[in-house]
Amino acid sequence: MRALVILPTYNEIENLPRIVPQILEVDPDLEVLVVDDDSPDGTGKEADRMAEVNPRLSVIHRASKMGLGSAYITGFKYGIEKGFDYLFEMDADFSHDAKYLKDFLREIKEADLVVGSRYLQGVNVINWPMSRLLLSYFANVYTRIITGLPLRDATGGFKCYRREALEAIELDSVRSDGYSFQIEMSFKLWRKGFRLKEIPIIFYDRQRGESKMSKKIVREAVWMVWRLGLERLFGREDSAAGKPQGSSSLQRT
Ligand SMILES: Nc1nc2c(ncn2[C@@H]2O[C@H](COP(=O)(O)OP(=O)(O)OP(=O)(O)O)[C@@H](O)[C@H]2O)c(=O)[nH]1
Ligand SMILES: [Mg+2]
Numbered sequence: 638m639r640a641l642v643i644l645p646t647y648n649e650i651e652n653l654p655r656i657v658p659q660i661l662e663v664d665p666d667l668e669v670l671v672v673d674d675d676s677p678d679g680t681g682k683e684a685d686r687m688a689e690v691n692p693r694l695s696v697i698h699r700a701s702k703m704g705l706g707s708a709y710i711t712g713f714k715y716g717i718e719k720g721f722d723y724l725f726e727m728d729a730d731f732s733h734d735a736k737y738l739k740d741f742l743r744e745i746k747e748a749d750l751v752v753g754s755r756y757l758q759g760v761n762v763i764n765w766p767m768s769r770l771l772l773s774y775f776a777n778v779y780t781r782i783i784t785g786l787p788l789r790d791a792t793g794g795f796k797c798y799r800r801e802a803l804e805a806i807e808l809d810s811v812r813s814d815g816y817s818f819q820i821e822m823s824f825k826l827w828r829k830g831f832r833l834k835e836i837p838i839i840f841y842d843r844q845r846g847e848s849k850m851s852k853k854i855v856r857e858a859v860w861m862v863w864r865l866g867l868e869r870l871f872g873r874e875d876s877a878a879g880k881p882q883g884s885s886s887l888q889r890t
Contacts, residue, residue: 640723640742640797642669643712645705649729650678651845654687659735660727661693664742668693670715671729672708675701705794705849706818710808717800724803726796730843733795737838741797749802749831750823752788753795753838764842769850776816776858783866786824788835792816792858795838796823802831815854817861824865 642660646653657669671688673681673696684696697711709726716724723745727733737753744751755761756777762770773792780791796819806825813821827833 638666638723638742639721640664640667640725641712641716641719641721642667642725642727642738643709643716644669644671644727644729645708645712646671646673646676646680646684646729647702647849648676648678648680649846650676650680650683652729652731652843653680653683656729656731656735657687657691657694660738661691663735663738667738668695668721670694670712671696672699672712673697674699674703674708704814706811706814709818710811713798713803713808717804722800724798724800726794726798728794728843730846732841732843734839734841737795737836740836744834744836745797745799747832748834749799750826750833751797752790752823752833752835753793753840754788754790754835755793755838755840756789757835757837761837761839762842763839772855776855780820780858780862783862784820784824785866785869786820786827788823788833790835791820791823793838793840794819795840798826799831802826805829805831813857813861815851816858817854820858821861821865828869 644656653671660669661667671684673684675681675698681696681698688694688696697715699711713724725741733753741751756774760774776792777790780786811818811821823833
């Protein structure tokens, strides 16, 4: 078993040197890939320095800030090419606690996508302003109603994909970036009949570094959700590729 934790970074110089060792400590089969978008604060150079002395860390540099979704697509392609069995999405800002990686690794054995969920058992978000929490919570209600995607937390970004599931998606056709990137990826797998599983996580607001949340990300998600809902209604989804045996299902802990 080989698992790759993909960490997209933009100005995470205060977080990166602390988060990477925490991840690697969890399991000897874990490796980390940093996808840095030429962070002005030197995160990319720091990642290179760390990788020089750590064979379990790799770094991809991109020329400019191109967005979270495309950073993950770059990371997925790298991980598939290198033969990893499981590929993680994780934030580099300590919003996602590395201790949950163990839970993901256990659950992915029986699923194709494991989603870390803030809203599975009540509301597990620490330190967000009420306005942001409400936006996130109702974005999820809205997404569930319009797309039918059976997840309590469809916008979260702590996830583990089985390699075969990612291989079944036309990665270059995924266009969205922020919240909607998460929705679109899960939706595509659900529609193809892959097994989705949610596990509870506690989400912590970032303590260091600057937020990249923007109105553009919210607007993008509002439209994407409708696009997916309509695709589902009119059956435009390409269901030919990679459909696994067994029916579409969602398991809950
Ligand atoms: N490579 C790359 N990484 C990004 C980009 N935008 C955000 N990230 C990283 O993606 C992860 C999640 O982004 P955040 O900035 O935390 O976004 P957020 O979680 O919506 O907002 P806050 O937690 O409030 O800051 C972090 O590790 C960021 O450094 C980007 O354009 N390119
Ligand atoms: Mg964050």
